[in-house]
Amino acid sequence: QVHLVESGGRLVQAGDSLRLSCTASGSTFSQYAMGWFRQTPGEDRLFVAAISARNTRTYYADSIEGRFTISRDNAKNTVYLQMNSLKPEDTAVYYCAARLDGLSWERTFYDYWGQGTQVTVSS
Numbered sequence: 001q002v003h004l005v006e007s008g009g010r011l012v013q014a015g016d017s018l019r020l021s022c023t024a025s026g027s028t029f030s031q032y033a034m035g036w037f038r039q040t041p042g043e044d045r046l047f048v049a050a051i052s053a054r055n056t057r058t059y060y061a062d063s064i065e066g067r068f069t070i071s072r073d074n075a076k077n078t079v080y081l082q083m084n085s086l087k088p089e090d091t092a093v094y095y096c097a098a099r100l101d102g103l104s105w106e107r108t109f110y111d112y113w114g115q116g117t118q119v120t121v122s123s
Contacts, residue, residue, distance in 0.1 A: 001026050001027060001112075002024050002025075002026050002027045002029075002032060002098045002111075002112040003024065003025045003026045003112075004022055004023070004024050004096050004097070004098060004112055004113065004114035005022065005023050005025075005114055005115070006020060006021065006022045006094065006095065006096050006114040006115065006116060006117040007020070007021050007022075007023075007117055008020040008021050008117060009093075009094060009117030009118045009119045009120075010118075010119070010120070011120045011121075011122065012086055012119070012120070012121055012122070013086075013121070013122050013123075014086060014087055014088055014121055014122065014123050015085060015086065016086050016121070017082070017083060017084045017085075017086065018083045018086060018119060019080055019081065019082050019083070020036070020080065020081040020083070020094055020096075020117060020119070021078055021079075021080055022034070022036075022078065022079045022080075022081075022096030022114055023076070023077055023078045024077045024078070024079075024098065025077065029074055029077040030053055030054065030074040031053055031100060032053055032098040032099060032100060032112075033050060033051065033052050033053050033098070033099050033100075033101065033102055033103040033104070034050065034051050034053075034070075034072060034079040034096060034097065034098055034103075035047065035048075035049065035050040035051075035096065035097045035098075035099070035103065035104065035105070035110055036048040036049045036050070036068075036070060036079075036081045036094060036095070036096055036097075037094070037095045037096075037097060037107060038090075038092035038093065038094045038095070038119075039092055039093050039095065039116075040091070040092045040093075044107075045095065045107055046061070046063075046107075047061050047105040047106075047107065048060070048061055048064060048068065048070075048081065048094070049061065049064065049068055049069075049070035049081060050070065050103040050104060050105060051070045051071065051072050051079060051103060052102060052103045053102075055071075055072050055074065057102075057103060058070055058103075059103055059105060061105070067083065067084050067085045067086075068081060068082065068083050068084070069081070069082040069084075070082075079096060081094065081096075083119070086119075086121045087121060088121045088122065088123045089121075090119060090121050091119060091120050091121050092118075092119060093116040093117065093118050093119075094116060094117050094118075094119055095113055095114055095115075095116045096113070096114045097110035097111075097112060097113050097114070098110060098111060098112040099111050099112075
C-alpha cells in the first residue's frame with residue numbers, strides 16, 4: 001500500500017515555471033515506477049510523464065514538447081515534475097501515481113493515486 005500526497009500547485013502566469021512534488025509513504029518507494037497525469041473538468045485523466053523505479057528511464061507525453069521534466073529522489077520518497085514555459089492549456093489538476101511494474105503511460109496500469117494538486121496558468 002502506498003499513500004501519495006501531491007503539493008506545489010498554484011496560480012501562475014503564462015511563461016512561468018513551477019515544480020510539483022509527490023511524497024510517498026507506506027511502502028518501499030524505490031520499488032515503484034511513478035507517473036504524473038493531469039485532468040481538466042469533464043475530460044479524461046491524461047498522461048504527462050513517467051519515471052522508472054530506479055530512475056533509469058523517463059517517458060513524456062508528446063504534448064509536453066520538452067517543457068516538463070520528471071525526476072525522483074528515492075532517499076526522500078519523492079517524485080517531482082518541473083514545469084517550464086507554462087501555457088494556459090497546462091491548467092489542470094495534476095495527479096501522481098505509482099505502480100510496481102515498469103513505467104507506463106497507461107492510466108489504468110497504475111495502482112495508487114494521490115488526491116491531486118491544482119495548477120492554473122493565466123494568460
